[in-house]
Amino acid sequence: MSDFDLTDFLPYLLNRAAEKASRDFQAVYKRDYGMLRTEWRVLFHLGIYGAMTARKICQRGELHKTKVSRAVAALQSKRFLKRQRSQIDGREELLRLTNSGYLVFRHLRDQAADYHLALAQHFSEDEFQQFKASLKKIIADR
Amino acid sequence: MSDFDLTDFLPYLLNRAAEKASRDFQAVYKRDYGMLRTEWRVLFHLGIYGAMTARKICQRGELHKTKVSRAVAALQSKRFLKRQRSQIDGREELLRLTNSGYLVFRHLRDQAADYHLALAQHFSEDEFQQFKASLKKIIADR
DNA sequence: CGATAATAGTTGAAAATGTAACTATCAAGG
DNA sequence: CCTTGATAGTTACATTTTCAACTATTATCG
Numbered sequence: 001m002s003d004f005d006l007t008d009f010l011p012y013l014l015n016r017a018a019e020k021a022s023r024d025f026q027a028v029y030k031r032d033y034g035m036l037r038t039e040w041r042v043l044f045h046l047g048i049y050g051a052m053t054a055r056k057i058c059q060r061g062e063l064h065k066t067k068v069s070r071a072v073a074a075l076q077s078k079r080f081l082k083r084q085r086s087q088i089d090g091r092e093e094l095l096r097l098t099n100s101g102y103l104v105f106r107h108l109r110d111q112a113a114d115y116h117l118a119l120a121q122h123f124s125e126d127e128f129q130q131f132k133a134s135l136k137k138i139i140a141d142r
Numbered sequence: 143m144s145d146f147d148l149t150d151f152l153p154y155l156l157n158r159a160a161e162k163a164s165r166d167f168q169a170v171y172k173r174d175y176g177m178l179r180t181e182w183r184v185l186f187h188l189g190i191y192g193a194m195t196a197r198k199i200c201q202r203g204e205l206h207k208t209k210v211s212r213a214v215a216a217l218q219s220k221r222f223l224k225r226q227r228s229q230i231d232g233r234e235e236l237l238r239l240t241n242s243g244y245l246v247f248r249h250l251r252d253q254a255a256d257y258h259l260a261l262a263q264h265f266s267e268d269e270f271q272q273f274k275a276s277l278k279k280i281i282a283d284r
Numbered sequence: 285c286g287a288t289a290a291t292a293g294t295t296g297a298a299a300a301t302g303t304a305a306c307t308a309t310c311a312a313g314g
Numbered sequence: 315c316c317t318t319g320a321t322a323g324t325t326a327c328a329t330t331t332t333c334a335a336c337t338a339t340t341a342t343c344g
Contacts, residue, residue: 008258011164017277041154045148106144109144109146112153135155139159
């Protein structure tokens with residue numbers, strides 16, 4: 001019918017691979033903590049890089065501020081983080097994980113590391129490095 | 143705070159790369175034809191592989207049947223495809239692009255090829271082949 | 285044949301997302 | 315200071331997606 005090969009079209013491949021990886025890993029944070037993808041991302045940003053404002057999370061993760069705003073509200077209602085209004089700039093809030101939020105982060109971080117390792121099994125060390133480098137090229141491309 | 147590197151976590155990288163590629167290419171089919179991602183996928187399946195049932199599209203593209211059902215309805219209302227109830231199995235419908243649907247497919251296929259080429263520019267031939275092979279590994283992994 | 289189960293596809297309600305408009309605070313120039 | 319414009323974050327509304335229940339048809343097996 002046509003010689004265009006869908007299974008070679010990069011956006012299609014990327015989407016299917018991402019959907020698959022997301023579904024697999026989502027199973028963990030959704031089942032165990034009822035979290036959504038953006039909540040997971042926010043939790044990880046705070047867990048890894050420490051307390052920061054929502055704006056910083058938006059910048060670092062290229063997430064829209066409404067997504068982050070909702071994720072923060074959800075994480076707060078689960079008591080995984082606290083907000084602290086800045087004394088210097090009254091618009092900003094510093095977001096900081098609570099103890100239980102940090103425990104959850106560590107649990108999920110370990111699960112993530114396990115899953116990452118399981119995926120890496122499919123590749124040689126070189127292949128895997130190159131694969132990640134290629135993905136970063138796509139992301140970095142403005 | 144933690145030595146886990148988010149920017150090296152494969153599901154995260156995959157998601158960001160996929161989001162970026164999707165956003166870029168979505169601009170074309172959304173702007174020109176008001177189509178959604180699943181509509182685009184269904185159109186491409188029919189354009190490339192010829193007429194088939196919704197069920198086949200679900201299987202081939204790993205799409206949920208409600209998504210496909212709604213995409214088919216949308217494409218039909220745009221007059222891009224026709225349905226034909228099977229004589230053999232009264233539950234099935236054969237989906238077939240109309241002439242205008244096929245024209246749209248060809249236009250988008252060309253745009254896709256262009257975009258694909260633009261992405262490929264960032265890689266050597268070998269890198270690009272390897273990149274696609276890696277993505278296929280992820281997808282194929284059951 | 286007739287009951288039960290399976291399959292193709294649709295639909296409605298709930299959840300999630302995107303877009304734009306909104307509040308509150310800060311910055312800069314006159 | 316005071317007006318205008320920018321920024322941090324929230325909210326409302328429309329669009330999409332997901333999940334489960336539904337209809338209609340075919341398959342299986344006593």
